[in-house]
Amino acid sequence: MRDNSIARLAVCPLCGRAYHGAPALSREDNKTLICPDCGTRQALASIGIEASEQEQILETIHRHTENPFA
Incomplete structure (x- = not known):
């Protein structure tokens, strides 16, 4: 089975830190x-x-x- 997920890396406009995964809505x-x-x-x-x-x-x-695999 093929994994169609997209890795997302973004920078938070509030704290300035990079994060991955699903964002939160302010x-x-x-x-x-x-x-x-x-x-x-x-x-x-x-x-x-x-x-x-x-x-x-x-x-x-x-x-x-x-994540123990990270």
Whole structure:
């Protein structure tokens, strides 16, 4: 079977970091594509989670979703 997926590398306009995979849609304008981390930060901020705790949550997500084949 042939894999028709396209590898996407983009730069997040909010944080300036390169990322791959599916982007998130910014909650700020519902138009801008941003990296998954910034999308998670915006979602957490929308429910009142402080920035320091957002970073802890992102660290936990990264730790548990690392690709062992990378």
